[in-house]
Amino acid sequence: MATFTQTKRLLRYRMGLMRLKKMGLERVFSYTLGKETGVSAELVRKDFSAFGIKGHRRGGYDIDNLLSSLERIFGKDRVQNVVVVGMGNMGKAISMYQGFQDHNMNVVAGFDIDPAKLNKKFHIPVYPLENMGEVIEAFNVSVAVLTVPEVAAQEAADNLIGQGIQGILNLAPVLLKTPDHVLVNNVNLMVELERLMYHSGVLK
Amino acid sequence: MATFTQTKRLLRYRMGLMRLKKMGLERVFSYTLGKETGVSAELVRKDFSAFGIKGHRRGGYDIDNLLSSLERIFGKDRVQNVVVVGMGNMGKAISMYQGFQDHNMNVVAGFDIDPAKLNKKFHIPVYPLENMGEVIEAFNVSVAVLTVPEVAAQEAADNLIGQGIQGILNLAPVLLKTPDHVLVNNVNLMVELERLMYHSGVLK
């Protein structure tokens, strides 16, 4: 089983490999893939090595082989359904994004507390909170993206967890209190922007 | 100077502290702040200690003191102007987000290659790419958020860098080739969602 850090790299490799394949390449060196993904060549090799993926001593790695190994690791034989909670600006952006489909993820529904959002035109159906349980069950959803305002985040998370959700991608800038069996991945865009500013030497 | 990892924690502390202050607290223990931000108490203390921030041997840390120390570290005496390149769904969400203002960041303008976007109603003025140089200069912008499609990302980044941008928050799922003096912070939501799925035990 990959570590949380390693998984990020593996998924980046997959993206990079898909791009390289589309460009017509069949083979790739650890050095090349490293450059494509911002990882050192040694680490690329270590990562593959850790999953028993072999290259050719002088010919690098076979892209198709790498990709199918990665698909195996990430179990991409079936599509994973996802829901979005909070159909504001961010929720809308995520629900409209076409890129997820290439990665066997499917945003199947959105939820919002605001009745005005239910009538709006989105790419996906948007339901009131009452329907959460049935939709999650019907689509066999186990992961949700949380895009509600900070103050509503904990309540919305509790709601989701009550309906059996196992993982939450939390875009709200607050740490959710969740039971051990629920995994939360926090993405805080404001922190990322501030951090960039600090380190890009604008401030000091 | 903080490490990149450490900065993330420090900024989280700041958010947590602002919340705790709003709740009426004046003092905080490393343990409390740790719980609020998902960091161990020891690490909270180490972080503060590394910046010469002192607590009281038994009374914890003074929130106002912590906040002003953090403001000093992050130089929040003036507002930082930011631009968004690519006013699609994600660019729109970011440009409309009000939370940045509380953190002395100001999204001042957007850019888009698509003329149709220029007339649209946003919270900020949206310009064609030709105006990039003058806007960046006029607002003294040194950091940009990049929300263009993958295929356009490198070109847009080159454009920004040509106009003197020092830092890029890159939301496109591709590694940008940039000169050493430009810092890029990549946020790949797709990877974050896939990673969550993998580790939340949905797949194995």
Add this chain to the structure above:
DNA sequence: ATTAGGTTGAGAAAAATTTCACAATAAAGT
């Protein structure tokens, strides 16, 4: 005043992650 209790601060240890270094070896060239 004295004591008890609880938290900080920091050195040491541990754990995690990354880089180094190079032998093994397959492919390509001669």
Add this chain to the structure above:
DNA sequence: ACTTTATTGTGAAATTTTTCTCAACCTAAT
């Protein structure tokens, strides 16, 4: 066939990050 060359695969070393541990010490209670 032989040599050269480039790349993998992997232990060892280095570095970074986190946790452990506990003395120091402040605060509050008695």
